[in-house]
Amino acid sequence: MNASPVALHGMTCGRLRMPHPFLISGEEGFIEVPVPAFFIVHPRGTVLFDTGLPVGIRTDKERELLVAAPFFEVDFAPGADLAARLAAAGHDIARVDYVVNSHLHFDHAGGNALVPNARLVVQKREWEAGRIPETIASNYFNPIHYDLGHDRLEIDGAHDLFGDGSVVCVPTYGHTPGHQSLQVRTADGDVVLCGDACYLRRTLEELRLPDIVADREAMLRSLELLRGLVQRGARLVFGHDDAQWSRLNHGPLAALGAAEVARADVRP
Template sequence: MSIRLHAFTCGWLTGSLGNFLAGERGRIRVPVPCFLVVHPRGTALFDTGLHAGMQRDPAERLGSLAPSWKVEFAPGEEVAGRLGEVDLAPARVDFIVLSHLHFDHAGGIAQIPNARLVVQEAEWQAGRDPDLVRANFYDPRDYDLGHEILVARGEHDLFGDGSVLCLPTPGHTPGHQSLRVRLPKAEIILTADACYLRRTLDQLELPAFAHDREQMRASLLRLRALEKAGARLFFGHDPEQWGSMPQAPRAIL
């Protein structure tokens, strides 16, 4: 059996375009992606989308962020529902690789009971520091649920064969990471919020929010170099690119 990659849409968010590209006006509607890697040695989600509670009461989960986001999130679109489309029980997911701890990436952890969380050390430490929790708009209810934690310090080879590699891309948050997946026909990099949109990369336009702008710029330059070397980048919240993404149960490539 070879490695497979699936894309799931776990809701949509509409907010100010300036949140994605500083200084821009208007609004943008963006997908909330998560991905599943099926590898002969195990299964791994890359991010988990929104918390299922947002289907009933988004404001309760969003708190101070509620005025910033309109949430579209129907029953069945939560990560557990999406896993059903590929006949995988949530309890059988081995790993959740977390790009970072924001609500639209960590919200679905609660539905995946037995997975080990794979998170960069700087991110996990920030998620347990009250000042950094506030500064980064984290919600510990999303991730502080007693899962076993695999703390990564730099690049981490998930299955030991180089096919699924955590790549630190800090700046958006203290310990943000992207994921490189080597498929038979292509090398894919799931950038998550290290790069929201194609425009972010092409124009080096940073979003309004970034934990460390210099670090984020350096991570973008690294992603640019990887793309130039032949990798295909899947951006964190790009509605145009997402429109052409094969959705589960189809696999990518």
């Protein structure tokens, strides 16, 4: 493998309990999942991929989740937010250069307010959907999470963040209109942070879509794209897979190389 200039880390920014069909259509009961976020250190800048839950959810779930509030139970202890996680590892969140949002849902853009000086990197079609009342409502967006005046780079499709192929936004539309994943070239291979393009291993292996999906056909195409990346040697980190994440996430800021992800792929 080529040497990579990039260090990739993962952290857990709370947990959610919700009806199982929210993640896998046709299932019954409830599912409890982690809310991951990722921190990347590159010689020319630091990057957060997703920002976890909004801090306000602890005290006013209705204000943060609106009509979705009754469906979610939230475990988000003090110390689990992004600012605290980074501080515990010796990083100042005020100095983070980029926030790449996979999409604008509350558990992915909810902590954007904690990163005021970062440049937001978001797909243009996601940002547009997040500005129109009808698509805000149909996608369960809440502008208080993302419409905060950040310096913003709107991209249209794939985007190589540093121009060296080490951190690349990969369009994976479908879950929301402009969802994107992030491909990171670690020292021992490519890791793709799926976000909610692929919630769980089951989503990929069984092509089981969730109840909440903006465009089913687009989401299926995105899952095929992720399968293709796996065939070319990439390792996937799923969006909310408790079994995988519990094997990956050790310590406050866990190093995530391709080897770590490969080890976590061992089935029980």
